[in-house]
Amino acid sequence: MDKRRADSIAVALEQLIFDGTYTDGMRLDEVQLAEQFNVSRTPIREAFQRLAQSGMVEAIPRRGVFVRQPGPVELLEMFEVMAELEAVCARLAASRITETALQALHETNARCNAAVATKDSDGYYRENEQFHAALYRQSGNAFLEQECLRLQRRLQPFRRMQLRFRGRLSQSMSEHEAIVTALEAGDGDTAAAVIRGHVAVQGEKFHMLMASLKPAAE
Amino acid sequence: MDKRRADSIAVALEQLIFDGTYTDGMRLDEVQLAEQFNVSRTPIREAFQRLAQSGMVEAIPRRGVFVRQPGPVELLEMFEVMAELEAVCARLAASRITETALQALHETNARCNAAVATKDSDGYYRENEQFHAALYRQSGNAFLEQECLRLQRRLQPFRRMQLRFRGRLSQSMSEHEAIVTALEAGDGDTAAAVIRGHVAVQGEKFHMLMASLKPAAE
DNA sequence: CAATTATTTTTTGTATACAAAAATATTGAT
DNA sequence: ATCAATATTTTTGTATACAAAAAATAATTG
Numbered sequence: 241m242d243k244r245r246a247d248s249i250a251v252a253l254e255q256l257i258f259d260g261t262y263t264d265g266m267r268l269d270e271v272q273l274a275e276q277f278n279v280s281r282t283p284i285r286e287a288f289q290r291l292a293q294s295g296m297v298e299a300i301p302r303r304g305v306f307v308r309q310p311g312p313v314e315l316l317e318m319f320e321v322m323a324e325l326e327a328v329c330a331r332l333a334a335s336r337i338t339e340t341a342l343q344a345l346h347e348t349n350a351r352c353n354a355a356v357a358t359k360d361s362d363g364y365y366r367e368n369e370q371f372h373a374a375l376y377r378q379s380g381n382a383f384l385e386q387e388c389l390r391l392q393r394r395l396q397p398f399r400r401m402q403l404r405f406r407g408r409l410s411q412s413m414s415e416h417e418a419i420v421t422a423l424e425a426g427d428g429d430t431a432a433a434v435i436r437g438h439v440a441v442q443g444e445k446f447h448m449l450m451a452s453l454k455p456a457a458e
Numbered sequence: 459m460d461k462r463r464a465d466s467i468a469v470a471l472e473q474l475i476f477d478g479t480y481t482d483g484m485r486l487d488e489v490q491l492a493e494q495f496n497v498s499r500t501p502i503r504e505a506f507q508r509l510a511q512s513g514m515v516e517a518i519p520r521r522g523v524f525v526r527q528p529g530p531v532e533l534l535e536m537f538e539v540m541a542e543l544e545a546v547c548a549r550l551a552a553s554r555i556t557e558t559a560l561q562a563l564h565e566t567n568a569r570c571n572a573a574v575a576t577k578d579s580d581g582y583y584r585e586n587e588q589f590h591a592a593l594y595r596q597s598g599n600a601f602l603e604q605e606c607l608r609l610q611r612r613l614q615p616f617r618r619m620q621l622r623f624r625g626r627l628s629q630s631m632s633e634h635e636a637i638v639t640a641l642e643a644g645d646g647d648t649a650a651a652v653i654r655g656h657v658a659v660q661g662e663k664f665h666m667l668m669a670s671l672k673p674a675a676e
Numbered sequence: 677c678a679a680t681t682a683t684t685t686t687t688t689g690t691a692t693a694c695a696a697a698a699a700t701a702t703t704g705a706t
Numbered sequence: 707a708t709c710a711a712t713a714t715t716t717t718t719g720t721a722t723a724c725a726a727a728a729a730a731t732a733a734t735t736g
Contacts, residue, residue, distance in 0.1 A: 244519055244718095244719070244720095245719075245720075246719085246720095269687090270687080270688075271686095271687080279720075279721085280720060280721045280722070281688095281720095281721085281722095282719080282720055282721065282722095283719085283720065283721095285504075285688095285689090286503075286507065286719095289504065289507045289508070289511075290507070290511075293507075293508075293511040301462055301688085301689090302687090302688060302689080302726090302727060302728065303687095303688085303728080304687075304688075313600075314600070314601060317599045317600060317601035317602065318601050320599055320601075320602070321546075321599065321601055321602050321605060324546045324602075328539075328542045328546075381535045381538055381539065382531075382532070382535060383532055383535035383536050383538075383539055384535065384538070384539050384542075387539065462688095462689070462690095463689075463690075464689085464690095487717090488717075488718075489716095489717080497690075497691085498690055498691040498692070499690095499691085499692095499718095500689080500690055500691065500692095501689080501690065501691095503718095503719090504689095519718085519719090520696090520697060520698065520717090520718060520719080521698080521717095521718080522717075522718075
């Protein structure tokens with residue numbers, strides 16, 4: 241799939257940062273990574289640029305590149321923007337969504353519910369993402385869709401934590417239902433409000449998120 | 459300011475694309491640009507990556523990089539997202555803005571008005587940007603602020619066209635005033651609605667934008 | 677012995693070299 | 707002449723080489 245060597249290195253490095261192999265503030269050594277991946281410095285440097293653009297890493301001229309994990313404040317800010325972007329999608333979708341797309345959302349929710357019932361967490365995450373992706377698409381704005389996918393991707397590692405939480409899954413599902421209902425009624429404001437609350441970090445979700453940030457300290 | 463050679467090349471290329479020197483679909487030749495800038499291919503390729511990330515250029519593996527100017531549809535989509543993002547800023551700012559920031563917005567508007575009176579278009583553009591940047595800042599969300607600035611920057615060349623239009627300037631100014639008034643009243647919904655209409659492409663603005671897209675054809 | 681300067685070593689940024697893939701030109705057959 | 711197959715040239719992607727800047731270490735002086 242990836243034609244360039246640098247691309248696969250970029251996703252590999254991304255994973256290593258998410259895994260915690262490279263922690264915040266750590267410098268990424270070009271030559272070390274080059275021999276680790278059995279390539280020259282060139283593709284490593286290209287991968288660095290990609291990571292820098294996505295914000296996972298900061299490149300300081302003539303100094304090197306350093307891992308930059310979002311802190312609590314930045315993370316809350318990112319989730320707030322995600323919630324607002326999805327709210328915009330919902331409001332636009334309410335007047336633009338097609339009948340077939342509504343049907344597809346219902347089916348996705350059914351599959352999501354089934355995954356919850358069988359405790360298939362992988363299936364749940366997949367269908368959940370499908371639901372949100374469909375919403376982005378139904379905003380009728382391809383640019384907005386791309387921006388949402390970009391931010392969602394960036395928040396993904398922090399999102400998984402949030403749902404490991406008693407009762408949260410069923411609540412999440414009923415929120416999905418409420419969104420579809422609002423969309424069917426063409427009620428954009430309600431759909432926006434529900435999904436804003438669905439995505440926003442608030443209440444116990446806040447504590448879960450904060451807890452997931454602490455590595456293994458204390 | 460720019461420590462790396464590649465950075466200054468990136469902004470130079472950006473300018474050349476905005477200028478219309480390199481038009482949509484045109485392939486950017488590495489070796490040609492390298493000798494044109496008196497550097498090797500390496501910094502050119504780094505510059506390409508930056509432009510690709512900002513969406514001005516598309517890099518097709520093993521093929522080359524091609525200029526990708528947004529078409530009418532994508533441009534309208536981008537303006538819609540900009541309008542919604544600014545609406546979010548306004549709504550959040552309504553409850554988060556400080557007294558001193560409100561004062562600053564008033565002063566910016568005064569300077570903007572003065573620029574309109576003296577037909578100082580450069581001054582107008584500067585103060586106008588200042589106004590919007592202040593709004594992003596007062597959302598109280600640094601991440602949102604950055605995202606807004608990023609999109610604003612990308613739309614800048616298309617934005618200038620829009621205001622060259624009889625009566626548009628004074629209307630724009632009264633919209634600014636209405637936004638500040640709503641913020642002072644803490645009325646986020648009104649502030650959001652006003653700025654959404656302020657930024658959105660609608661009515662005559664649509665025709666202006668479409669006209670600005672046609673190069674010199676016909 | 678501390679602090680500052682000189683020197684060495686690393687490391688980044690850029691240039692050049694080379695290999696593989698794609699585009700283009702050439703040849704040959706019908 | 708047209709089309710297919712092959713050879714040639716371009717062009718991209720990667721490796722290596724080199725120069726300059728930064729960091730680390732050693733040396734010198736007060």
